[in-house]
Amino acid sequence: MTLKIDINPIKAWLPNISNPLLISGPCSLETEEQVLETAKLLANDKRVHVYRGGVWKPRTRPGSFEGVGSIGLKWLQMVKQETGLLVGTEVANAQHTEEALKADIDVFWIGARSTASPFVVQEIADVLKGTDSIVMIKNPVNPDAQLWMGAVERVHRAGIKNIVGIHRGFTPFRETKYRNYPNWKTFIELKRMLPNLPVICDPSHIAGKREYLSEIAQKAFDMGMDGLMLESHRDPSVALSDAAQQLTPANLGKLLDKLVIRYENTDNPDFENQLDILRNRIDSIDTELLEMLSSRVGIVKQIGQYKKDNNVTALQINRWTELMENRVNTGREMDLNETFVKILFQLIHEDSVRMQTEIMDD
Numbered sequence: 001m002t003l004k005i006d007i008n009p010i011k012a013w014l015p016n017i018s019n020p021l022l023i024s025g026p027c028s029l030e031t032e033e034q035v036l037e038t039a040k041l042l043a044n045d046k047r048v049h050v051y052r053g054g055v056w057k058p059r060t061r062p063g064s065f066e067g068v069g070s071i072g073l074k075w076l077q078m079v080k081q082e083t084g085l086l087v088g089t090e091v092a093n094a095q096h097t098e099e100a101l102k103a104d105i106d107v108f109w110i111g112a113r114s115t116a117s118p119f120v121v122q123e124i125a126d127v128l129k130g131t132d133s134i135v136m137i138k139n140p141v142n143p144d145a146q147l148w149m150g151a152v153e154r155v156h157r158a159g160i161k162n163i164v165g166i167h168r169g170f171t172p173f174r175e176t177k178y179r180n181y182p183n184w185k186t187f188i189e190l191k192r193m194l195p196n197l198p199v200i201c202d203p204s205h206i207a208g209k210r211e212y213l214s215e216i217a218q219k220a221f222d223m224g225m226d227g228l229m230l231e232s233h234r235d236p237s238v239a240l241s242d243a244a245q246q247l248t249p250a251n252l253g254k255l256l257d258k259l260v261i262r263y264e265n266t267d268n269p270d271f272e273n274q275l276d277i278l279r280n281r282i283d284s285i286d287t288e289l290l291e292m293l294s295s296r297v298g299i300v301k302q303i304g305q306y307k308k309d310n311n312v313t314a315l316q317i318n319r320w321t322e323l324m325e326n327r328v329n330t331g332r333e334m335d336l337n338e339t340f341v342k343i344l345f346q347l348i349h350e351d352s353v354r355m356q357t358e359i360m361d362d
C-alpha cells in the first residue's frame with residue numbers, strides 16, 4: 001500500500017538548505033551555560049540547521065536525571081536569538097506540547113516510546129492542530145512500520161504538512177553491539193508506504209557508543225536518507241544522560257567531514273545512460289528467472305502427479321535435506337550469500353510441497 005499524502009519536502013521550511021538536514025545538540029539540556037556554549041560551537045559549523053535538546057527526558061527507570069523541565073524552553077529561546085538556529089525538543093504529552101508551542105519552539109519531536117502509543121500521538125497532534133509546526137516522528141521502539149506510519153497519519157490529519165520521520169533503531173531482542181538495532185528494512189517499508197516523507201537517521205540512539213556513529217551515519221546516506229540527528233555536548237564526559245554516545249561539536253565536524261553524501265539521482269547523463277543499460281540487463285535476467293521458475297513448476301506438478309499415482313508423500317525429508325545442502329554448496333561456489341540461498345530454496349520448496357499436496361487432494 002502506498003499513501004500519497006501531501007507532506008512537505010524539507011526545502012519547504014528550510015528553503016536555503018543545500019546539504020542533508022543536520023540536527024545536533026545535547027541529549028538533555030542541563031544548564032544555561034552548557035546549552036548556550038554547545039549551541040554557539042555548533043552554529044559555527046554551517047552544516048548544522050537545527051539545535052536539539054531534551055527538556056523532559058523519558059528515562060527507562062525512575063531516579064535518573066529526568067530533564068530540567070520548562071526552564072529549558074527559555075534556554076532554547078536564547079539559542080534561537082543568539083545563533084539563528086531552529087530549535088527543537090521532545091514532547092510527550094499535551095502539556096509539553098502546549099508549553100513548547102508558547103515558547104515558540106520550531107521543531108517538536110515525538111520520541112520512540114511515544115510513537116508506540118497512538119493515544120499519546122493523538123494527544124500531541126490535537127494540540128498542534130492548525131499550527132505550521134515542524135513535527136518529527138521517531139520510529140516506535142518495536143519494528144512496526146504500520147505503527148510508525150499511523151503516527152505520521154495522525155499528525156498529518158491535524159493539518160501538519162512539515163513532517164519528518166526519524167529512524168533511531170529498535171529495542172534489541174538479543175545482545176548486539178548497538179544500543180538499538182537498526183533493522184533498515186522497517187525504514188524501507190515506511191518509505192515504500194509514504195514515498196514523499198523525508199526521513200533522517202539518529203545514529204546516536206542506534207549506536208549508543210561514539211565509536212559506531214560514523215558507520216551508521218554513512219549507511220544512512222548510502223540508503224538515501226535525508227539527514228541526521230546527532231547528539232553533541234560541550235563535554236560529553238560529564239553529560240547527565242547518554243554520555244557514551246555524545247560528541248563534542250569539534251568531533252561532530254570531523255565525523256561529518258569523512259561522510260560521503262549520496263544523492264538519489266545525478267545530472268550526469270553518462271551515469272543515467274550507463275544505469276539504464278545495467279537496469280535493462282537486470283530486467284531481462286529477472287524475466288529469465290521467472291521463466292525458469294515457471295518451467296520448474298511444470299516439472300514439480302508432473303512429479304506431484306507421479307507421486308499421487310504411486311501413493312507416495314509430497315514431502316520427502318531426505319530428498320529435501322540433500323537438495324538444500326547441494327544448493328547451498330553450489331551457491332557458495334558462486335559467491336552467493338548462504339542465508340539468502342537457504343531462504344530462497346526454503347520458499348521454493350515450500351511452494352512445491354504446497355502444489356503437490358493440492359494435486360493429491362484433488
Ligand code: PEP
Nearest residue numbers: 027111112113138168205
Ligand atoms: C532523545 O532523542 O534523546 C531520545 C530520548 O530519543 P528516543 O525517543 O529515540 O529514545
Ligand code: MN
Nearest residue numbers: 027231241242
Ligand atoms: Mn538521548
